[in-house]
Amino acid sequence: MDQARGILAEIEALPVTAAAxxxxxxxxxxxxxxxxxxxxxxxxxDPGRWQSPATVYPSHPERGLGPSL
Structure with a gap:
């Protein structure tokens, strides 16, 4: 209750626009x-529902991607 009174006093001390x-x-x-x-x-x-899915990496490098050797 004291906290509510403090908040109300803070609001009442402000100009209307600042209080709003x-x-x-x-x-x-x-x-x-x-x-x-x-x-x-x-x-x-349900913790399992919120876990990020594992990142899927290709099993072999794609042609034309990455540095040429």
């Missing part, structure tokens, strides 16, 4: 935090 921008910024941060938490939980529920 601060509110938008804080809202965007909250959304990003919720999204990151949801992603973390999803990865924890």
């Amino acid at each position: 921008q601060l509110i938008r910024d804080r809202a965007a941060e909250a959304v990003a935090e919720r999204f990151a938490e949801a992603a973390r939980l999803a990865r924890g529920a």
